[in-house]
Amino acid sequence: MGVLIDNFALYRDGFLVSLRICLYAMVGSLLLGTLIASFRVSPVPPLRAFGAAWVTVFRNCPLTIVLFFFAFGIPEVGINASFFTFGVTGLVFYTSAFVCEAVRSGINAVPTGQAEAYRSIGLTFGQGMRFIVLPQALRTVVPPLGSVIIAMFKNSAIVGAVGVGGDLFSVGESLSSAQGNPVLPVLLGVALGYLAITLPSAAGLAVVERRVAIAR
Amino acid sequence: MSSVLYDEPGPRARRVTLYASVVAAVLVAVLLFLVYRRLDQNGQFSSARWSPLLNPGDADFSAVWRLLGGGIRSTLTAAVLSIVASLVVGTVLASLRLLAGRVSRLPVIGLIELLRGLPVLIMIYLVSRVLPEYGLDLANPLWYLVIGLTLYNSVVIAEIIRAGVASLPRGQGEAALAIGMSPSQSLRLVQLPQAFRVMLPSLISQLVVVLKDTSLGFIILYGETVRTANLIIQETKNPIQMYLVIGALFVLTNYALSRFAQYVERRLSRSSSAEVIDEPVTAMAGD
Amino acid sequence: MKLKKLSAVAATATLALTLAACGSSGGATPTATSSEPAAGGSSEPAAGAFEAGTTMAKLANAGKIRVGTKFDQPGFGLKGLGDTPEGFDVEIAKIIAKGLGIGPDGIEYTEAPSKLREQLITDGKVDIVAATYTINDKRKELIGFAGPYYEAGQDLMVKKDNDTIKGPDDLKAAGSKVCSVTGSTPAETIKKYTDNIILFDVYSKCADALRTGQVDVVTTDNVILLGLVADSKDAFKLVGNPFTKEPYGIGYAKGDTKFCQFIDDTLKKASEDGDYEKAWTSTAGKFSPKVPKLPTLAPCA
Numbered sequence A: 001m002g003v004l005i006d007n008f009a010l011y012r013d014g015f016l017v018s019l020r021i022c023l024y025a026m027v028g029s030l031l032l033g034t035l036i037a038s039f040r041v042s043p044v045p046p047l048r049a050f051g052a053a054w055v056t057v058f059r060n061c062p063l064t065i066v067l068f069f070f071a072f073g074i075p076e077v078g079i080n081a082s083f084f085t086f087g088v089t090g091l092v093f094y095t096s097a098f099v100c101e102a103v104r105s106g107i108n109a110v111p112t113g114q115a116e117a118y119r120s121i122g123l124t125f126g127q128g129m130r131f132i133v134l135p136q137a138l139r140t141v142v143p144p145l146g147s148v149i150i151a152m153f154k155n156s157a158i159v160g161a162v163g164v165g166g167d168l169f170s171v172g173e174s175l176s177s178a179q180g181n182p183v184l185p186v187l188l189g190v191a192l193g194y195l196a197i198t199l200p201s202a203a204g205l206a207v208v209e210r211r212v213a214i215a216r
Numbered sequence B: 001m002s003s004v005l006y007d008e009p010g011p012r013a014r015r016v017t018l019y020a021s022v023v024a025a026v027l028v029a030v031l032l033f034l035v036y037r038r039l040d041q042n043g044q045f046s047s048a049r050w051s052p053l054l055n056p057g058d059a060d061f062s063a064v065w066r067l068l069g070g071g072i073r074s075t076l077t078a079a080v081l082s083i084v085a086s087l088v089v090g091t092v093l094a095s096l097r098l099l100a101g102r103v104s105r106l107p108v109i110g111l112i113e114l115l116r117g118l119p120v121l122i123m124i125y126l127v128s129r130v131l132p133e134y135g136l137d138l139a140n141p142l143w144y145l146v147i148g149l150t151l152y153n154s155v156v157i158a159e160i161i162r163a164g165v166a167s168l169p170r171g172q173g174e175a176a177l178a179i180g181m182s183p184s185q186s187l188r189l190v191q192l193p194q195a196f197r198v199m200l201p202s203l204i205s206q207l208v209v210v211l212k213d214t215s216l217g218f219i220i221l222y223g224e225t226v227r228t229a230n231l232i233i234q235e236t237k238n239p240i241q242m243y244l245v246i247g248a249l250f251v252l253t254n255y256a257l258s259r260f261a262q263y264v265e266r267r268l269s270r271s272s273s274a275e276v277i278d279e280p281v282t283a284m285a286g287d
Numbered sequence C: 001m002k003l004k005k006l007s008a009v010a011a012t013a014t015l016a017l018t019l020a021a022c023g024s025s026g027g028a029t030p031t032a033t034s035s036e037p038a039a040g041g042s043s044e045p046a047a048g049a050f051e052a053g054t055t056m057a058k059l060a061n062a063g064k065i066r067v068g069t070k071f072d073q074p075g076f077g078l079k080g081l082g083d084t085p086e087g088f089d090v091e092i093a094k095i096i097a098k099g100l101g102i103g104p105d106g107i108e109y110t111e112a113p114s115k116l117r118e119q120l121i122t123d124g125k126v127d128i129v130a131a132t133y134t135i136n137d138k139r140k141e142l143i144g145f146a147g148p149y150y151e152a153g154q155d156l157m158v159k160k161d162n163d164t165i166k167g168p169d170d171l172k173a174a175g176s177k178v179c180s181v182t183g184s185t186p187a188e189t190i191k192k193y194t195d196n197i198i199l200f201d202v203y204s205k206c207a208d209a210l211r212t213g214q215v216d217v218v219t220t221d222n223v224i225l226l227g228l229v230a231d232s233k234d235a236f237k238l239v240g241n242p243f244t245k246e247p248y249g250i251g252y253a254k255g256d257t258k259f260c261q262f263i264d265d266t267l268k269k270a271s272e273d274g275d276y277e278k279a280w281t282s283t284a285g286k287f288s289p290k291v292p293k294l295p296t297l298a299p300c301a
Helices: A002-006 A008-041 A045-060 A063-077 A083-109 A112-120 A125-164 A168-175 A183-212 B011-041 B047-054 B061-099 B102-117 B120-133 B141-167 B170-178 B183-220 B225-236 B239-271 C002-023 C055-062 C088-099 C114-122 C169-174 C185-190 C203-211 C222-231 C257-273 C275-281
Strands: C065-069 C107-111 C144-152 C154-159 C178-181 C197-200 C217-221 C236-239 C246-252
Touching (some): A002 A008, A008 A083, A008 A168, A045 B011, A045 B239, A063 A125, A063 B183, A063 C203, A112 A125, A125 A183, A125 B120, A125 B183, A183 B120, B047 B239, B061 B183, B061 B225, B120 B183, B141 B183, B170 B183, B183 B225, B225 B239, B225 C203, C088 C107, C088 C246, C144 C257, C154 C222, C178 C203, C185 C217, C203 C222, C222 C236, C246 C257
Parallel strands (some): C065 C107, C178 C197, C178 C217
């Protein structure tokens, strides 16, 4: 256990890097995912097709291949950026497909009758969305969206494994070596770092779910 | 047909939609063209890069596909072994949780929550580094991959089974107890078989997740598809093409599996009495 | 219904285990025997030329030798797209085989990843290991080493215009990102000098990362680095001098002193009659033209 204390600074820095990856990816994938969801539910066929293709590709392709494609394929066409940027971008694209499906399920869960009712009492689209549809949609969206985000937090480890360096996983890799560090404590420290991100998030999600849940 | 977002389109709405479609189509086309041009400028469409993968006449073609075939076989092996093991362990975990008393349930729940909070990658890496230290040095990294994947997926499957059993009509369990079965017999003979039928679509979705996760084997140098691709790229130097090809293989396979899961779900909901579990979104939320 | 499900599961499990048994790569799967012509032209001894009961006689009589080597080390043992690995280690193995009267077709190659080299010998899965195998005392507790047949050194590779890094001690101060390959000895060694390490599973990715500026330094054995420099079209350079000494030996089953003596004799003969030089120039020599001298052979324990 001494190795954890000796290298605490390293773990702390690795934790912060992983946290940064998680936060940037969360914001990015929520934005992009909602955009793709809006494509999928729009009445415009080309946008619907684009959205459907996007989701099919990124839901079914392993994150590993997406990340390698960004980190080693994209530079081949001259676009250079840090592994961190590529890694976060890959994670955002990948997770956006899942966010899109979660958001879509939320929108589809609202009974059409609600929409017909607000139209018949004269509310505009914007008012209907704000007061009627979105509040109900959000309630359905929260559980799956929450698990998608927590899954993405866990996927940040894979981003670390594909060249980012300095994140929790890389710390684990560089410390668990022939330097004589006992492997189990080192990796338990890494595991604790990830649990410090996922367990509070899961607890927070459970709280939000309970407060937002409707008795159906 | 109206939907939540928009009403049945009238003539004006139809026209606006038409204009918007044209604009959108043009934008998508422009985007694709820009991508194409960028790729072309960097010689990504040259036959030197594509032909080892697509042209049977190329000298390297058979070697490349022989190696890829081996990689794909390794992927499938790891996936099938993991899903089978996860089913077994997951059933045990779920049974433990369902049958145990209130107090002895806690460690199982604690274990489940702990394993769900860890990334699969960390589990695989941990297993591959720690087990050898305690004497279990396995020659083939396949087994570390399978153990890691099983640890992760058995927990997910345990939760699916629990939800499946909970969704059965209560009468089933009560009837079993009424005719004199013990709770474990009731679980084993009456509830689990029905729960499995109900869970089948979710299980197939989980197979998709497992297939994608086998690609993490490259970290422990297991020769599955992604690692084999990396080794081939060293020689053929065509990362974009290679990743597109194996990406396409994965997408096609997983898409087919997902459609199969949807088909199974439709057939089951027509014939069975229990509700089909609505797990697909969350199950596939995992990597 | 339940029986059908159970038998389906059982069938799948059997299928999976069969697939695992015959198909999985990585670890100890033997590949096809080599089909390349042997280098050099010294005469081959007759099978009966060895003392009865020795490993040499057994192998010569069988006409087959099982060799563990690397499949992913450029210059030493790289399988690439071919059927069999190519490289300096492979050529040394062929020289030893020739000494037994076994041609290149009689060699069966097995991939020997770093962590498994001892196990392959102690489990009897291979007869010798020639896989960038550094001789050290800890390993000598489990297996025997013949040779050394080459002395490698770990070194650093940077971009041509990088003047800050002159040696491994500069790494930490400069905050450089160092790239190496998972599971290799250089990756382990460099951890002593810095924590800022990125590991990939193949060397070309480290070279790519250096090229795009994602990492600052690549470290591994100096000969492999020279290969990467040659590939880079003059964008990279090696710095300083090798900072480790890694004598590569041939691993064999502990206690088989006669076999060790035979290997040492074969190596010495090869360095005298030009086979050693030919082995080098046809492989690693392509990026490091200076032919090394056979190091002083350690006495067989």
